[in-house]
Amino acid sequence: MIGFVRDVFRVLSMPCREHTPLLSKQLDEPLPHGIAVGLRIHVLYFRGCKRFRAQIRRLRDIAGVLGQELEAGEAMPGEVRERLRRRAAEASKINS
Amino acid sequence: MIDEQTQPDAHASPNVPTAPEASAETPSEAVERWLREHGDMLWRFVLGRVRSRAAAEDVVQETLLAALQGHASFAGESSERTWLLGIAAHKVSDQFRAARRRGEGGDAATAAARGDDFAAFHAMFTAKGMWAKPPSEWGLDGGSATENAEVLAALRRCIDALPPAQAEAVWLRDWLDIPANEVCKAMGISPTNLWSRMHRARAALRLCVERSMGMNTEGTR
Numbered sequence: 001m002i003g004f005v006r007d008v009f010r011v012l013s014m015p016c017r018e019h020t021p022l023l024s025k026q027l028d029e030p031l032p033h034g035i036a037v038g039l040r041i042h043v044l045y046f047r048g049c050k051r052f053r054a055q056i057r058r059l060r061d062i063a064g065v066l067g068q069e070l071e072a073g074e075a076m077p078g079e080v081r082e083r084l085r086r087r088a089a090e091a092s093k094i095n096s
Numbered sequence: 097m098i099d100e101q102t103q104p105d106a107h108a109s110p111n112v113p114t115a116p117e118a119s120a121e122t123p124s125e126a127v128e129r130w131l132r133e134h135g136d137m138l139w140r141f142v143l144g145r146v147r148s149r150a151a152a153e154d155v156v157q158e159t160l161l162a163a164l165q166g167h168a169s170f171a172g173e174s175s176e177r178t179w180l181l182g183i184a185a186h187k188v189s190d191q192f193r194a195a196r197r198r199g200e201g202g203d204a205a206t207a208a209a210r211g212d213d214f215a216a217f218h219a220m221f222t223a224k225g226m227w228a229k230p231p232s233e234w235g236l237d238g239g240s241a242t243e244n245a246e247v248l249a250a251l252r253r254c255i256d257a258l259p260p261a262q263a264e265a266v267w268l269r270d271w272l273d274i275p276a277n278e279v280c281k282a283m284g285i286s287p288t289n290l291w292s293r294m295h296r297a298r299a300a301l302r303l304c305v306e307r308s309m310g311m312n313t314e315g316t317r
Contacts, residue, residue, distance in 0.1 A: 014225075015221075015224055015225030015226050016221065016225060016226050016227050017218075017221045017225035017226075018225060020295065020299065021291065021292075021295040024291070024294055024295040024298050024299075025291045025294075025295070027270075027294075027298075028269065028276040028290070028291065028294060029276055046227070047230060048227035048230025048231055049227075051230065051231040051232075051233065052231050052302070055231060055234065055302050056298040056299075056301075056302060058236075058247075059247075059251060059270075059298065059301055059302060059305060060270045060298075062244065062247055062248055062251050063251060063255070063266065063270035063271045064270065064271070064273055065244070065248060066248065066251070066252060066271050067270075067271045067272050067273055069140075069144075070137060070140045070141055070144070070272070073136075073140035073143070073144070074139070074140060074143065075136045075139070076131070076135045076136050076138075076139035076156075080139070080149075080153050080156075081131055081135060083153070084127075084131060084135075084153070084156060084157055084160060085127060085128065085131060087157055087161075088123075088124070088127040088157070088160045088161065088164060089124045089127065091161050091164060092122075092123035092124055092127070092164055
């Protein structure tokens with residue numbers, strides 16, 4: 001409980017510039033509860049941070065759409081596959 | 097903040113996991129399996145990043161040869177697909193670095209690769225770290241197909257124009273949605289280094305997309 005309160009106040013005492021890396025990190029992993037709560041309170045009061053968070057989230061979601069395209073794109077052509085297989089086999093013989 | 101551009105190339109000798117199958121299969125069998133199980137994904141990923149099919153074939157070949165060399169030391173800490181995509185992303189970055197050394201890619205790409213957008217991001221704050229020019233509203237309607245396609249095209253260009261080490265992290269983390277801990281293992285970097293790269297990349301991408309889309313860059317509180 002003490003750690004939680006300390007984290008909340010530590011985050012609330014930081015300027016906006018130091019919140020932006022945390023807002024980004026939050027997209028990659030869950031933050032400790034106190035820090036997450038501090039961030040949530042901070043963005044209620046600072047519109048710049050709120051917009052920054054919304055915009056990097058939007059870009060992350062759009063990048064995810066690019067990733068989904070990989071599931072349905074062109075398959076590796078058979079002749080390319082064959083050449084790659086042959087060259088890799090030659091290289092593995094040389095290396096062995 | 098760590099400036100990864102000054103860091104040694106952590107991926108030159110990636111700390112790569114060893115597939116459980118590694119001890120049981122010959123190198124040729126491993127390549128055969130990689131092509132069968134991951135070949136299409138590798139091809140699509142690389143083909144979307146380089147200029148021609150010939151260049152894509154070269155990059156996939158370099159990826160397989162590097163994977164063969166690292167095969168024995170692959171420890172299975174990330175999935176094999178992540179491991180191979182990590183190598184491919186690094187090989188694509190090598191191509192981008194070489195193209196920039198040759199002066200290709202234009203002024204915008206060069207500026208972005210120097211990290212100018214991240215410097216511009218820092219200029220949005222006062223000396224005390226408060227917003228001097230807060231991010232402006234983008235005025236996007238939030239999801240029409242045309243709008244999404246435009247943002248998507250801008251984002252693709254902006255990711256490719258990032259410093260290669262940042263682009264590599266964004267491809268793996270945000271584009272391919274690979275968990276952060278696996279991205280760290282595939283790239284041979286620490287979590288702190290990954291967060292630093294991702295923050296710099298996202299701040300720069302935000303500005304780059306805003307500029308590319310001609311959205312208002314005047315901050316409003």
